[in-house]
Amino acid sequence: MKKLLLTLVLICVSTVFLFSQQTVTVSGQVIGNFDQPLEGATVRVADSGQGTVTDEEGRWLLKDVVLGAELYIDYLGYEQQQVNLDGSIHLLVVMKPVASGLEEVVVLGFGSEKRREITGAISSVGSEAFDNVPVPTFQRALQGRMPGVVVTNASGGLNAEANIRIRGTGSINAGNQPLIVVDGLILAAQPGVLLGFSTNPFLGIDPNSIKSVEVLKDASSTAIYGARGANGVILVTTKSGDFHADPEVTISSYAGFSEVTKKYDLLDGREFAAFWNTAAMNSGLSSGLLYNVATEPSVDWQSLLLRKGFVQETSAGVSGGTSSTRYYLGATFRSEDSYLNTIGLRRYNLIAKVEQKIGEKWRAGISLNVGLVNDKRTGNLFAGSAWGGAAWAVPNLDVLDKNGQYYYQEYATSNGYDYLGSITPYTMLNDIRVEANNTMVLAHSHLEWSPVRKLKFRTEFAAELAHELQNQRFGQYTYWGFGSGSGGAASRQTTNYNWTSMMRFEDNWSDVHKIISETGIHLTRDAYQGIYASGSGFYNLDQLYLNSAAQTSSSSWKTDAAFFGIFERISYSYKQKYFLNLSARYDGSSSFGKNNRFGFFPAISAGWMVSDEPFVQVEPLDHLKLRTSMGISGNGAIDNSASKSLVDFSHSYNGEPGYVISALENEDLTWEKSWQWDMGLDFSLWKGRLIGSMDYFIRITSDLLLERPVPATNGVDFIWENIGAIRNEGLEFELVSRIFTKTFKWNLALNGATLKNKVLELIDGDSDGIQEDIVIDRRIISPGYPVGSYYLVEYAGVDPSNGNALFYDLEGNQLVNDVSAANRKILENGIPRFSGGITSTFMYKNFDLTAFLHFKTGYSIYMADFNLETNMAWSDNVNRNQLNAWTPTNTNTDVPQARIFTGAVGVNGVFHSSRYLDKGDHLRLKNLNLGYTFQNLGRNNSSLRIYTAVQNLFLLTRFRGLDPDGEMHGTESPIQGTVRYNLPSARTYTFGFTLKM
Numbered sequence: 002m003k004k005l006l007l008t009l010v011l012i013c014v015s016t017v018f019l020f021s022q023q024t025v026t027v028s029g030q031v032i033g034n035f036d037q038p039l040e041g042a043t044v045r046v047a048d049s050g051q052g053t054v055t056d057e058e059g060r061w062l063l064k065d066v067v068l069g070a071e072l073y074i075d076y077l078g079y080e081q082q083q084v085n086l087d088g089s090i091h092l093l094v095v096m097k098p099v100a101s102g103l104e105e106v107v108v109l110g111f112g113s114e115k116r117r118e119i120t121g122a123i124s125s126v127g128s129e130a131f132d133n134v135p136v137p138t139f140q141r142a143l144q145g146r147m148p149g150v151v152v153t154n155a156s157g158g159l160n161a162e163a164n165i166r167i168r169g170t171g172s173i174n175a176g177n178q179p180l181i182v183v184d185g186l187i188l189a190a191q192p193g194v195l196l197g198f199s200t201n202p203f204l205g206i207d208p209n210s211i212k213s214v215e216v217l218k219d220a221s222s223t224a225i226y227g228a229r230g231a232n233g234v235i236l237v238t239t240k241s242g243d244f245h246a247d248p249e250v251t252i253s254s255y256a257g258f259s260e261v262t263k264k265y266d267l268l269d270g271r272e273f274a275a276f277w278n279t280a281a282m283n284s285g286l287s288s289g290l291l292y293n294v295a296t297e298p299s300v301d302w303q304s305l306l307l308r309k310g311f312v313q314e315t316s317a318g319v320s321g322g323t324s325s326t327r328y329y330l331g332a333t334f335r336s337e338d339s340y341l342n343t344i345g346l347r348r349y350n351l352i353a354k355v356e357q358k359i360g361e362k363w364r365a366g367i368s369l370n371v372g373l374v375n376d377k378r379t380g381n382l383f384a385g386s387a388w389g390g391a392a393w394a395v396p397n398l399d400v401l402d403k404n405g406q407y408y409y410q411e412y413a414t415s416n417g418y419d420y421l422g423s424i425t426p427y428t429m430l431n432d433i434r435v436e437a438n439n440t441m442v443l444a445h446s447h448l449e450w451s452p453v454r455k456l457k458f459r460t461e462f463a464a465e466l467a468h469e470l471q472n473q474r475f476g477q478y479t480y481w482g483f484g485s486g487s488g489g490a491a492s493r494q495t496t497n498y499n500w501t502s503m504m505r506f507e508d509n510w511s512d513v514h515k516i517i518s519e520t521g522i523h524l525t526r527d528a529y530q531g532i533y534a535s536g537s538g539f540y541n542l543d544q545l546y547l548n549s550a551a552q553t554s555s556s557s558w559k560t561d562a563a564f565f566g567i568f569e570r571i572s573y574s575y576k577q578k579y580f581l582n583l584s585a586r587y588d589g590s591s592s593f594g595k596n597n598r599f600g601f602f603p604a605i606s607a608g609w610m611v612s613d614e615p616f617v618q619v620e621p622l623d624h625l626k627l628r629t630s631m632g633i634s635g636n637g638a639i640d641n642s643a644s645k646s647l648v649d650f651s652h653s654y655n656g657e658p659g660y661v662i663s664a665l666e667n668e669d670l671t672w673e674k675s676w677q678w679d680m681g682l683d684f685s686l687w688k689g690r691l692i693g694s695m696d697y698f699i700r701i702t703s704d705l706l707l708e709r710p711v712p713a714t715n716g717v718d719f720i721w722e723n724i725g726a727i728r729n730e731g732l733e734f735e736l737v738s739r740i741f742t743k744t745f746k747w748n749l750a751l752n753g754a755t756l757k758n759k760v761l762e763l764i765d766g767d768s769d770g771i772q773e774d775i776v777i778d779r780r781i782i783s784p785g786y787p788v789g790s791y792y793l794v795e796y797a798g799v800d801p802s803n804g805n806a807l808f809y810d811l812e813g814n815q816l817v818n819d820v821s822a823a824n825r826k827i828l829e830n831g832i833p834r835f836s837g838g839i840t841s842t843f844m845y846k847n848f849d850l851t852a853f854l855h856f857k858t859g860y861s862i863y864m865a866d867f868n869l870e871t872n873m874a875w876s877d878n879v880n881r882n883q884l885n886a887w888t889p890t891n892t893n894t895d896v897p898q899a900r901i902f903t904g905a906v907g908v909n910g911v912f913h914s915s916r917y918l919d920k921g922d923h924l925r926l927k928n929l930n931l932g933y934t935f936q937n938l939g940r941n942n943s944s945l946r947i948y949t950a951v952q953n954l955f956l957l958t959r960f961r962g963l964d965p966d967g968e969m970h971g972t973e974s975p976i977q978g979t980v981r982y983n984l985p986s987a988r989t990y991t992f993g994f995t996l997k998m
Contacts, residue, residue, distance in 0.1 A: 002497065005207050009374055010954070012814035013643050014695060016177060016477065019499050020392050022288075023067070023558065024065045024066060024067050024068070024088065025066055025086075025090050026063070026065070027062070027063050027064065027066045027086060027091075027092065028060065028061065028062040028063075028065045028090065028091050028092075028093070028359050029033050029044075029060070029061055029074075029091055029092035029093060029583055030055075030058065030059045030061075030092075030093055031044070031055050031059045031061065031074055031076065031094045031096060032059055032093070032094070032095055032096065033076065033079060033096045035437070035832065037606070037741065037743070038057070038058050038059030038060075038094060038743065039055060039059045039076050039079075039185060040055055040056060040057045040058075040059060040846075041054055041055060041072070041076070041724075041934075041936070042054065042055040042059065042061075042074055042075065042076040042096070043073075043075045043076070044061045044063065044072060044073075044074050045072070045073050045075075045185055045247065046063065046067075046070050046071070046072060046073075047065055047070060047071040047072070047073060047245065049066075049070070049247070049678050051063055051066065051296055052247065052942055053139055053937060053942040054936045054937055054942055054944065055873075056461070056936070056937075057743075057744060057846055062357065062960040064187050065408050066086060067086075068086055068087075069085070069086060069087065070086045070934045071083060071084070071085055071086070071575060071886060072084040072085075072086060072092075073941050074096065076096055079096035079097060080104065080686035081808075081996065082094055082096060082097070083127050086120070086499040099534040099549070103198050103465045104116070104117065107119055107123060107214065107215060108125075108215045108236050108238050109123075109215075109217070109222065109225075109236075109509075110182075110184070110222070110223070110225040110226055110230075110234060110236070111225060111501065111503060111519060111521060111523075111570070112505070112519050112570065114377075114572065116951070117243070117577065117610070117626075118572060118574055118577075118580055118608075119608070119628075120581075120582045120606035120607055120608040120628045120629075120630060121217070121218075121221040121582070121606050121628070121630050121679070122217075122218040122221075122222065122581050122630070122681055122696050122698065122733075123215055123216065123217055123218065123220035123222055123391070123681050123847050124147035124148060124149070124215070124216045124752075125147075125152065125214060125215040125216070125506070126143070126146045126147060126213065126214050127212070127213050128211060128212055128213065128240070128672070128875040130142050130143065130146055130214070130993070131208040131209065131211050132209070132253070132321065132997065133255060133930065133948060133950060133991075133993060134208070134928055134950075135255065135257065135312055135314070135355050135450065135950070135952050135989045135991050136161070136208065136339060136952070137159045137204070137210040137335070137346060137348075137759075138160075138163065138201050138203060138204060138206070138208070139203070139206055139211060139214075139237070140152060140163035140165065140170050140201070140203070140250070141163060143165075143214065143235075143857055144163075144210055144838075144927065144966075145836070145853070145854070145855030145856070145927065146752070146838055147487075147590070147752060148656075148696075148733035148734060148737075148752040148753055148754040148837060149167060149168050149698075149731065149754040149756075150165065150166075150167055150218075150233075150681060151165070151167075151754075151756075151833060151836050152164070152165050153682070153966060153968045153977070154966055154967065154968070154983075154986070155292075155967065155968050155972075155983070156967050156968075156983040156984040156988040157261075157262075157729075157967075157983070157984040157985050157987055158339070158344060158378070159337060159339055159344055159345070159346045159378075160200050160201050160204050160220075160346065160376050160378055160383065160986050161200070161201060161970050161984075162192045162200060162201045163201065163640065163972070164178075164362075164968050164970075164972045164977065165178055165179055165235075165972075166232075166583075166832075166977075167216065167218055167232060167233030167271070168218055168233065168677075168698060168700055168729055168731065168756070169176075169700065169729030169731070169756050169758050169832070170727070170729070170758060170788045170789070170832065170975050170977070171231060171232060171636065171673075171675055171700065171702040171727055171729060171953025172231075172232075172636055172638075172702060172705065172706070172727070172780060172975060173705055173706070173707065173725070173727075173775065173788065173975045174190055174285050174639070174705070174706045174708075174721075175636045175637075175638050175639045175672075175673050175705075176232065176636065176638025176639075176973045177232055177707050177972075177973050177974070177975060178232060178413075178638070178972050178973055179216075179232045179233040179234055179235050179236075180226060180229050180230060180232065180233070180234045181203070181235045182234060182235065182236050182237065182610070183237045183239065183370070183443055184208070184237070184370075184443070184445050184463070185445065185461055185463060185499070185501065186236060186443055186445060186463035186464075186465060186497075187229070187261050187497070187499055187526040187530075188202075188203065188443075188465060188469035188497070189465060189467075189495050189497035189525075190202035190203065190441070190465065190495045190497075191436075191495065191529065192971075192972060193437075193471070193491075193493060198379065200408050200437075202495075202675070203441075204346075204348070204372075204374050204376065204439055204441075204466065205348070205350070205372025205373070205374050205439055205440070205441030205443065205467070206237075206370075206372060207333045207335075207348070207350035207372060208329075209240045209253070209314075209315070209316040209318075209333050209350075210240055210331055210333070210350065210352045210370065211237055211238070211239055211240070212238045212239055212240045212241070212408065212437070213236075213238045214237055214238070215236040216233060216234070216235055216236070216239070216243045216863055217230070217233060217234040217236065218233055218679075218696075218698075219606075219630045219632075219677055219679040219696075219698060220604045220630060220633060220675070220676070220677040220678075220679070221582060221605065221606035221630030221631075221632055221664050221679075222234070222629060222630075222635055223604075223634045224584050224585065224586060224602045224603060224604035224632045224633065224634050225568050225584050225586055226301075226572060226586070226634065227564075227566050227568070227586035227588030227600070227602045227635055227637035228564065228588040228589075228590055228600060228602070228634075228637040228672050229564070229585075229635065229636070229637050229638070230602070230634035230635065230675075231634045231635055231636035231673060231674070231675035231681050231702065232636060232675075232774060233639070236392065237261045237355070238354075239316065239352060239370065240318065240320065240329050240331065240354075240528065241320070241327065241328075241329045241354050241356070242320035242321050242327035242329045242354070242356075243320070243321070243322050243326045243327055244322040244323070244324060244325075244327050244358075244836055245322060245323070245324055245327075245381040245745055246320070246327070246657075247320045247321055247448075248295070248319060248320070248321035249320055249321060249897075249997065249998070250317070250319045250996075250997070250998045251316075251317070251318045251319075251320075251738060251995065251996070251997050251998075252315075252317045252995070252996045252998075253314075253315070253316050253317075253945055253994070253995045253996075254314065254315040254316070254993055254994060255312075255313070255950075255991045255992060255993025255994075256312065256313040256314075256991065256992065256993065257311075257313075257989055257990045257991030258309050258310060258311050258312070258989070258990055259306055259309070259310035259311070259312060259314055259337075259340050259987040259988060259989040259990070260307075260309060260310065260340050260987065260988050261340045261341075261985060261987065262953055262956065262963075262985045262986050262987065262988045263867065263963050263964065263985050264963075264968065265268060265303065265391075265392045265880060265963065266279045266678070266880055266881045266882070267303070267392060267396065267869075267879070267880060267881065268396060268878055268879060268881060268883075268884070269301070270298050270396045270397035270398070271294050271295070271297050271299060271396050272881075273297075273396050273878055274294045274297040274396060274592075274874050274901060275292075275294045276395050276883070276884060277292060277527050277873060277876065277901070278291045278292055278294065279873075279886075279888075279899050280872070280873035280874075280876075280899035280900055280901045281901055282990060283899055283900045284315055284896055284900045284901045284902075284903055284906040285899075285902065285903075285906065286903070288785075288951060290416045290417075290418055290609040290774065291416070292397070292414075292415060292416055293415075294558065296415075297397040297415065298397060298398060298399040298800065299396055300396055300397075300398050300399070300401070300918075301396070302390070302391035302392075302394050302396065302426045302427070303391045303392070304427075305391070305400075305407065305426070305427050306341055306342055306387060306388065306391050306426060306427070306430050307340055307341060307342070307504040308338075308340060308341075308342055308357065308368040308865065309340070309986060310337070310338050310339050310340040311336075311337070311338045311551075312333075312335075312336070312337040312338075312989060312991065313336050313337075314333065314334065314335040314336070314337075314405050315334050316331065316332065316333035316350075317331065317332055317333075318330065318331035318332075318333075318636060319331075320751075324358075325357065325358040326355065326357050326358070326432075326973075327355070327356050328354065328355045328356075328852070329353070329355075329459075329472060330352070330353050331350075331351070331352045331353075331826065332350060332351050332352075332386075333348070333349075333350040334348070334349055334350075335347070335348040335350075335602050335726060336794070340987055341388065341430075341984060341985065342430055342431070343377060343379035343430055343431070343433070343434075344377060344378065345375075345377040346374065346375070346376055346377070347375040348372060348373070348374045349372070349373045349374075349654055350371065350372050350373075351369075351370075351371045352368070352369070352371070352745045352829060352949070353368065353369050354366070354367075354368035354369075354870070355367060355368075358443075358605070361448060362451050362452060363448075363450055363451075364449040364450075364451075364644040365445065365446075365447065365448050365449070366445075366447050367444075367445070367446045367447075368443075368445045368446075368902075369442070369443075369444050369445075370441075370442070370443040370445075371440075371441070371442050371443075372439070372440070372441040372442075372445075373438075373439070373440055374437075374438070374439040374440075374441075374597075375437075375438055376436065376438070376439060376629075377435070377436050378435050378437060378438045379430065379433045379434060379435045379436075379546075382517055383517070385430035386429070386982050387426045387430035387433075387980030388425070388426075388430075388984060389866060390425070390426035390429050392866070392869055392878065392982065393860070393868055393869060393875075393877040393878055393879075394421060394425060394878060395419045395513075395876075395877065396615075396876070396878050397415070398412050398414065398421070399667070400412065400427070407427050408512060408571045409423065409428070409478065409556065410423065411646060412424045412425060413902040414860045416861065417773065418774045418876060419876055419877075419978055421478075424478055424479060424480060424483065425478075426592055428476070428478035428479060428873070429478075429479055429480070430473070431471070432476030432477070432478045432479050432482070432803070433474070433475055433476065433479055433482075434472075434473065434474045434545065435471065435472075435473040436472055436473075437469050437470065437472075438469070438471075439467070439469045440466070440467070440468045440470070440974045441465075441466070441467045441468075441470075442464075442465070442467075442738065443463070443464075443465055443523075444463065444464045445461065445463040445464075446461070446462050446463070447459060447460065447461040447462075448460050448985045455504075455506060455507055455508050456505070457505045457507075457855075457987055458502075458503075458505075458851045459498070459501075459502070459503055459504075459505070459557075460500075460501070460502040461499070461500070461501045462498070462499070462500050462504075463498065463499045463500075463891075464497065464498040464499075464571060465495065465496070465497040465498070466494075466495070466497075466879055467494070467495040467905065468492070468493070468494045468495075468890045469492070469493045469494075470490075470491075470492050470546050471489075471490065471491045471492075471493075472488070472489075472533065472545060472546070473488060473489045473490070473491075474487075474488040474544075474545055474730075475487045475488065476540070479896065482537075482539075483681075485537060485538045485539060485551070485956050486538070486539035486541070486544075487535065487536065487537040487539070487550075488535065488536050488539065488545070488546075488547060488550060489533065489534065489535040489536070489539075489547075490533070490534050490535075490546070490547055491531065491532070491533045491534075492531055492532050492533075493529075493530075493531040494529070494530055495527065495528070495529055495533065496527075496528045497525065497526070497527045497599065498525070498526055499523070499524070499525045500523070500524045500525075501521055501523045501524075502521060502522055503519060503520060503521025503522075504518075504519070504521065505517070505519045506518045506519075506521050507906070509561075513575065513576055514573070514574075514575060515573070515574045515577070515610070516571070516572070516573050516574075517570075517571070517572040517573075517847040518569070518570070518571050518572075519568075519569070519570045519571075520568070520569050520600075521567075521568055521569075522565075522566070522567050522568075523563045523564075523565070523566045523567075523568060524563070524564070524565050524566075525563065526561065526563045526564075527561060527563075528560075528561040529559065529560050529561065529965050530557070530558065530559035530560075531558055532555065532557040532558075532559065533541070533555065533556055533557070533558075534547055534551060534553060534554070534555035534556075534749070535547075535553065535554055535555070536549075536550025536551075536553040536554075537550060537551065537552050538550055538551025538552050543881045556911070560641045560642065561641065562590065562591050562592050562641040563590070563591045564588065564589065564590050564591075564637070565589045566587065566589070567586065567587045568584070568586040568587075569583075569584065569585050569972065570582070570583070570584040571583045571584075571588075576833075576902075577613075577879075578609070578610045578613045578614075579607075579608070579609055579610075580609070580610075580628075581605075581606075581607050581608075582605070582606045582607070582608075582630075583603075583604075583605055584603070584605075584632070585601065585603040585604070585606045586601075586602045586919070587599060587601050587602075588600055588601075588635065588637075590637045590672070591640055591641070592637060592640070592641045592642075592643060592644065593637070593643075593670050593671050593672060594644040594666075594667050594668040594669050594670040594671065595668050596646075596668045596669050597669050597670065597671035598671075600635055600672060600674075602632070602633050602634050602635055603632055604630065604631065604632020604633065604634075604878060605630065605631060606628065606629065606630030606631070606632075606679075607628065607629055607630075608626055608627065608628040608629075609627045609628070610624065610625075610626050610627065611625045611626065611627055612625040612626070620706075621686050621687050622684070622686060623684075623685035623686060623688060623689060624683070624684065625684045625685075625694075626680075626682065626683045626684070626994070627681075627682050628680075628681050628682070628683070629678075629679065629680045629681070630677075630678070630679045631676075631677070631678045632676075632677065633674055633675065633676050633677075633678070634674075634675050634677070635652055635672040635673065635675070635826055636672055636673040636674075636675060636702070637672045638973070639672075639706060642664070643664075643670065643706070643721050644666065644667050644670040644721070645664070645666055646662070646664060646665055646666070647662070647663045647664035648660050648661070648662055648663065649661050649662075649663040652799075662716065662717055664717060664721075665711070665720045665721075667720055667721055667722065668719055668720070669723075670706075670723065671704065671723055672704070673702055673703070673704050673705055673706060673723070674702070674703050674704050675700060675702045675703075676699070676700070676701045676702075676703070677698060677699065677700040677701075679696055679697070679698045679700065680696070680697050680698075681694060681695060681696035681697070682694065682695050684866030687797075689739060690738065690739050690740070691736070691738050691739075692732065692736075692737050693699070693734065693735055693736040693738070694735045695732070695734045695735075696732070696733045696734075697730075697731075697733075698729075698730060698731060698733070699724060699728070699729075699730045700729040700730065700753070701727070701728050701729075702726060702727045702728075703725075703726045703763070704723035704724070704725075704726075705723065705724060705725030705726060705727065705762075706721055706722075706723060706761075707721070707722060707724050707725050707763065707764045708721060708722075709721075709722045709764055709766060710762075710766040710767070713720070722764070723779035724762070724763070724764045725760075725761075725762050725763050725764060726760075726761040727758070727759070727760055727761060727788060728758070728759045728761050728764040729756060729757070729758050729759075730756075730757050730761075731755045731756040732752040732754065733752075733753070733755075733756055733759060733876070734751075734752065734753055734754075735750070735751070735752045736750065736751045736752070737750045737751075738750075741860075744845060744846050745843075745844070745845050746841045746842075746843070746844040746845075747841070747842070747843050747844075748840075749839075749840070749841050749842075750837075750839070750840040750841075750842070751837070751839050751840075752837045752838055753835060753836065753837030753838075754836060754837060755834060755835050756832060756833065756834055756835075756836075757834070758787040758788055758830075759785065759786065759787060760782055760783060760784050760785065760786060760787070760788055761784060763782065763783075763784055772784055776792060777789075777976060778980050779791060779792060779793055779863060779913050779998050780792055780976050781827055781895075782955075782975065783827060786830070787830040787832055787904065788830075788832070788975045788976075789830060789831060789832070789975050789977060789978070790827045790829070791827070791828045791829055791830065791861065791863060791915070791974035791978075792818040792825050792826070792827055792828075792832070793825055793828055793913060793915050794808050794809070794821075794824045794825055794826070794912070794913075794914045795806060795808065795809040795826060795828065795914065795915045795943065795987055796809075796814045796895075796901060796910075796914045796915045796916035799887050799892075799894055799895055799896065799897050799898075799910075800817070801892040801893065802888075802892075803898070804886070804887030804897055804898025804909070804911050805817045805818060805897065805898070805908025805909065805910075806818050806897040808820055808823045808825070808912075808914060810823075811823075811824055811826060818907065818908070818909060818910065818912075820912040820913070820914055827862075827986050828918065829860070829861040829918065830861065830978070831861060831862065831863070831921075831976070831977040831978015831979070832860055832978070832979065833858060833859055833860040833921070834858065834859025834860060835856075835858045835859050836856065836857040836858070836859070836928075837856060838854060838856070838857075839852075839853070839854040839855075839856075840851065840852070840853045840854075841853075845847035845886045847933055847934045848931075848932070848933050849930075849931070849932050849933075849934070850929075850930070850931050850932075851928070851929070851930045852926060852928070852929050853926075853927045853928045853929075854925065854926050854927060855924075855925050855927050856923065856924040856925070857921065857922065857923060857965070858922040858923075860920075860921050860922070860978060860979055861918050861919065861920055861921055861978060862918070862919055862920075862962065862979065863917060863918055863961060863978060863980075864918075864919060864961075864962050864963060864980060864981075865901070865917075865969060865979050865980065865981035866916045866980065866981045866982050867911075867913075867916075867977070868915065869912075870882065870883060870896075870909040870916075871883075871907060871908070872886045872896055872897050872898070872899045872900070872911070872970035873899040873900070873901055873903065874900065874902045874908040874909065874911040875887075875902060875911075876901050876902075880961075882896070882961070883896055883899070886899040887900055895916075897909040911961070918923075919960050919961055919962065920959055920960060921958075921965040921978065922958060922959065922960070923956060923957060923958035923960060923965045923966070924956075924957045924958070924967075925953065925955070925956045925957070925966070925986075926953070926956075927948075927952065927953060928951070928952055929944065929950060929951045929954050930948055930949075930950040931948060931949055932947060932948030932951070933946070933947055933948070934946040937945075939998075941998050943997060943998040944996075944997045945994060945995070945996050945997075946994060946995045946996075947992075947993070948988075948992070948993055948994070948995075949991065949992045949993075949996045950990075950991050950992075950993070951986065951988070951989070951990050951991075952987070952988065952989040952991075953986045953988045953989065955990065962980055963980075963983070963985040963988055964980075964983065965980075965984035966982035966986060967984075967985070968980070968983070969979045969981045969983065
């Protein structure tokens with residue numbers, strides 16, 4: 002009997018074993034909404050390397066699949082389907098749409114939630130915003146992608162900083178840039194400044210490594226960051242592997258060339274000479290100074306500085322995971338030479354991430370993100386720049402030899418009136434060498450323990466090291482090195498660490514009540530230090546370093562600050578229909594006065610899934626959610642020593658060391674507070690064919706950091722205080738439309754945001770009951786008006802009888818060439834009232850075509866390079882539109898009569914005024930990409946996409962400058978809307994491929 006039982010057991014076991022090893026050929030079809038075949042769906046066998054992609058009919062086939070295996074089917078916008086192969090060899094898989102992304106997990110500050118449960122205002126983009134887009138920095142790729150996030154590039158230079166405003170400008174003297182967080186690490190690196198040009202501190206971050214970017218906009222989202230969340234938060238999540246995922250290798254590469262999008266439309270040599278003669282005669286200059294126009298030479302300074310740029314980038318990544326490990330490894334090399342000589346960039350990136358499950362309750366991970374950049378930045382300057390000189394330098398010179406090469410000598414025009422000497426635009430570019438080597442290292446580690454299913458403890462430590470070493474040499478044919486040359490070397494370093502420990506509790510009672518509680522502490526410490534050395538007296542330009550200088554000097558500095566916070570976030574939902582979120586942070590900073598070093602930043606938000614109510618369930622409506630939020634966040638972006646008494650020891654008296662008091666202490670100084678209210682809705686119609694969201698917000702920043710005048714008995718005439726307020730309000734929207742047939746798909750996405758900015762309160766310095774305006778150059782900050790409104794005399798045009806320039810006084814009277822300060826008035830402002838983006842993607846079979854457009858409207862730009870429109874006043878070259886100057890036969894014009902400035906003849910209309918104020922409204926085709934995808938290649942069913950793309954193909958605008966996407970003022974400045982010889986954007990043509998295996 003025992004033998005019989007043993008035999009039966011062995012037979013059963015053998016049968017199971019043989020069955021488990023039996024293989025079959027499996028086929029099927031994958032369909033989605035409206036029984037539509039899904040082309041490009043991924044079908045893979047769990048724990049094996051087998052997989053395939055569906056064809057245009059949604060059909061697929063796999064050979065040698067073991068019976069009993071698990072099949073996973075994935076398609077973007079649909080929930081993953083899992084099928085057990087229990088004997089059927091032909092499967093019909095009906096994919097269930099993700100309810101308009103409601104089950105998608107959204108990254109939050111110190112956590113994540115499903116989109117269904119989100120009650121705050123959060124916008125996000127995925128890796129598609131960065132893939133195959135030939136931009137050097139990730140901030141540029143964000144331009145126009147999300148409503149309420151306005152990105153303006155400092156210039157078209159490769160390392161130009163990005164000016165980012167989330168829901169408007171909220172500060173005057175503290176920062177206005179958002180907080181940037183990469184994989185939980187708050188970045189502290191700050192932009193550098195070289196002769197007026199702000200450089201990008203995040204140049205070392207590889208856009209190819211980014212998985213998603215979430216932007217936290219309202220108080221319920223940002224209050225968790227306490228004293229640093231007032232200007233919004235940008236959360237960058239880099240790519241990582243997945244558990245239970247087969248290895249996937251992705252290789253991408255592109256190459257192409259670039260060119261300048263627009264050049265100044267200047268006079269050539271003979272045009273300049275003829276126009277100069279006219280202006281000279283109008284000014285009564287001697288006829289002996291007039292040019293013989295027919296014999297005048299001509300040089301195009303711009304062409305001498307320009308070239309065809311070149312860009313190439315190659316990246317490779319591998320990701321995957323087992324049941325206990327997931328990993329990602331990626332590397333990128335980028336090489337780019339700008340369209341302007343001497344500007345170039347080389348970047349090397351490496352990112353490695355691994356996470357390991359340790360038993361059932363522990364999990365640990367570590368990541369390293371390294372970027373090395375060699376940045377040749379000579380031509381990026383605008384203060385005394387070669388690019389500016391190429392615009393205004395006289396063109397009637399002969400500067401090339403018979404071989405077409407520039408030769409060095411002193412230059413003057415044939416009449417001797419205009420003398421350039423040996424410093425020309427060409428020498429200003431080629432006799433300056435500015436090069437920086439940047440290193441950015443981001444390291445992150447975490448340990449997680451889950452003693453029971455509902456409870457999780459996590460601790461993280463992350464660090465940032467950003468170092469820049471810059472060498473600069475100015476030859477003898479430049480303004481800064483005239484004579485024997487000069488040079489400098491600067492070393493700047495930022496070290497920053499973040500430590501976070503938190504507890505997460507999550508429970509769900511009978512699918513009715515769900516609660517999530519997240520409690521934690523967060524500590525950051527930033528340190529900045531640097532040294533600068535300069536020298537003069539070099540033998541020649543080949544001597545690059547300061548040990549070759551005859552005279553040297555140096556200085557150094559260091560500063561640091563720390564933040565410590567305790568935070569809590571509680572999320573509650575009832576039947577996944579009603580949602581409530583409470584968050585708060587108690588935050589402290591070493592930068593503020595000892596009496597106000599800590600602050601409390603609470604927020605509350607709520608949501609209602611209206612579409613889940615029985616009385617609202619109608620056929621076209623997939624879902625409709627209302628949400629609202631209100632709360633307070635802080636702005637701690639001030640100088641680390643703003644609250645302290647400062648002493649300056651750089652002074653001496655009678656040859657003896659001395660010092661002066663440079664700032665007074667304010668023990669009560671604290672952060673600016675941003676109160677914000679938001680009301681929004683999210684919706685989906687016709688099974689995801691139309692989805693969207695809309696938000697209306699009011700943001701009021703109070704306790705502005707302003708200078709209060711004090712008696713100068715100690716040599717200091719002001720003290721920092723918290724006084725003043727600014728209001729921002731606007732409407733934001735996002736819409737996505739999806740149209741598809743059997744072989745054709747069209748996705749159209751539109752986002753936009755309005756913005757109204759107004760100063761509510763400023764300081765009353767002399768206690769006379771009247772708040773004092775703040776005037777900064779040609780701008781004013783005044784209660785009742787937008788921050789940084791233009792404060793100019795209004796240009797009235799040209800007197801048709803004599804060509805004199807006319808200006809209005811405050812009563813509307815027209816005055817001849819009178820621009821006294823008493824006649825200045827508040828005119829327009831440089832903050833766009835409406836901005837956004839449009840993305841259109843067409844797919845036909847294996848072809849795809851994507852166009853992305855960006856727009857800004859409702860703002861003006863002041864052209865600080867106005868000397869190009871001076872109707873020959875300064876005897877420099879001018880834009881061609883100045884040929885429309887008044888003459889006795891051309892009286893209907895807004896360009897005054899051409900006159901050269903002399904002691905007897907004043908300038909005619911060449912004053913800071915609204916004459917040089919222009920509309921900045923524009924629509925730009927940022928990217929056009931056409932591709933074709935080959936599928937099911939080789940044994941691994943790989944895919945290969947080849948494509949060609951154009952960046953900045955065209956620009957529609959009436960702005961008469963080079964590019965409305967430029968900014969002279971620094972990124973933290975409250976003032977926007979000024980250009981001054983900013984390099985225009987590059988038009989880039991690329992061809993590339995992406996291979997996935």
